[in-house]
Amino acid sequence: MPVTFSFGGAGNQFPYLMGIAHGLRTHFPLDWSQVKVHCISSGCSGAIALLLCTPSQIDELVEKGIYASQTTPHRPSEDYFKALIKSMLPYNAYQLLDGNLSIGQTSSSNMGSIFVSGKYQSQTQLVETMYDSCRIPFITGGTGEMIDGGFSHQYAVYDENTIVLTLKRKRQSDIYLKKYTFFTEILFVSGDEMRVLYEQGKEAVRVNLEMLRGKVERGMMEGEGEGRWMG
Numbered sequence: 001m002p003v004t005f006s007f008g009g010a011g012n013q014f015p016y017l018m019g020i021a022h023g024l025r026t027h028f029p030l031d032w033s034q035v036k037v038h039c040i041s042s043g044c045s046g047a048i049a050l051l052l053c054t055p056s057q058i059d060e061l062v063e064k065g066i067y068a069s070q071t072t073p074h075r076p077s078e079d080y081f082k083a084l085i086k087s088m089l090p091y092n093a094y095q096l097l098d099g100n101l102s103i104g105q106t107s108s109s110n111m112g113s114i115f116v117s118g119k120y121q122s123q124t125q126l127v128e129t130m131y132d133s134c135r136i137p138f139i140t141g142g143t144g145e146m147i148d149g150g151f152s153h154q155y156a157v158y159d160e161n162t163i164v165l166t167l168k169r170k171r172q173s174d175i176y177l178k179k180y181t182f183f184t185e186i187l188f189v190s191g192d193e194m195r196v197l198y199e200q201g202k203e204a205v206r207v208n209l210e211m212l213r214g215k216v217e218r219g220m221m222e223g224e225g226e227g228r229w230m231g
Contacts, residue, residue, distance in 0.1 A: 002034060002158075002219065003030060003034070003035050003161075003216050003219040003220060004036045004037070004157075004158040004159065004161065004219060005024075005036075005037045005047075005162070005163045005165060006038045006039070006157060006158075006163070007039040007043030007047050007050075007155070007165050008040060008043050008150070008154050008155045008166035008173075009040050009041030009043050009148070009149065009150040009167070010041070010043055010046075010167040011041075011167075012042075012189040012194075013167055013194075014043070014045045014046070015062050015066065015194045016177055016197040016198065016200055016201040016204075017042075017043055017046030017165060017167070018049050018058055018061065018062050018065070018201065019199060019203075019205075020046060020201040020205055021046045021049035021053075021201075022049070022055050022058045022059070022205075023201065023202045023203075023204065024205055024212075025050065025053070025054065025058065026055050026205075027205060027206070027212075028213075032050070032051055032052075033051075033096075033098060033100065034100070035050075036100050036101075036102070037051055037100065037101055038115070038158070038229050039101070039102070039103055039104065039133070040105075040148070040149030040154070041133055041148050041150045044103060044133060044134065045061075045065060045088065046165065047101060047103075048089060048093065049061055051096075051101060052093060052096055062194075062198050064087070064088060065194075066191045066194045067191075068087075069189070069191075070190075070191050081131055081135075082128070082131050085130050085131055089123070089126070091123070092123075093123065093126055094120035094122055094123045094126040097119075097120060097126070099117065099118050099119050102115050102116065102117035102156070102229050103117070103130060103133050103149070104116075104152075104231065105129075105133050105146040105147070106146065106148060106149055106150075106153075107146065107152075108145055108146065108147050109145065111151060111152055113149070113152040113153045113156075113231040114149075115156065115231070116129050117229070132147070133148065133149045134148055135148055153231030154166065155170060155231075156229040156230060157172060157230055158228070158230075159222075161215045161216075161219040161222070163175075163215050163216070174208070175205070175208055175212075177197075177200065177204075
């Protein structure tokens with residue numbers, strides 16, 4: 001099996017997951033084009049950072065995300081959120097993601113999990129897929145068949161060595177925020193608080209290096225067998 005990572009949602013505390021991505025990029029010299037990643041909701045920011053960005057680029061991306069979060073209109077439109085997502089992606093992100101990113105959504109008709117993976121045909125398709133994974137109609141605007149992936153699953157696993165990265169502690173979480181507060185996930189978080197979360201994400205990787213190395217090594221040793229993401 002390939003090395004696999006799974007990012008849960010994080011609401012306004014997304015810098016924590018991006019800090020984890022920074023730590024992983026710093027400590028693990030992997031061929032990231034061969035890594036498989038699943039994400040839901042704002043966890044997509046961590047997934048994109050892990051797969052496509054260097055540590056210094058993640059630093060820049062976090063500051064861009066923090067600025068956007070502090071200047072978001074009171075009732076942002078669907079177009080606003082799509083433009084924001086697009087601004088935080090490399091211009092050719094859809095070409096760089098060669099079937100190694102799975103994005104989780106929820107069907108609004110039956111609340112079932114939908115996993116969108118494979119090769120993206122355009123930047124627009126990638127942006128719309130990420131937007132649907134984050135969409136909570138009364139917060140992010142828009143209507144459609146798909147809504148926030150967190151309504152149907154908090155993370156997904158590919159195999160027993162999948163490294164699960166979440167904000168709130170879950171049954172299979174490998175790294176999670178120790179002092180999690182639900183209300184700060186959905187309400188306003190200041191820029192300074194976001195920067196603290198970013199540093200906490202980096203530190204969480206550092207203190208869990210032994211466990212992470214074990215899972216990464218087992219994932220690399222077990223070969224390229226076929227598997228699929230399960231919520």
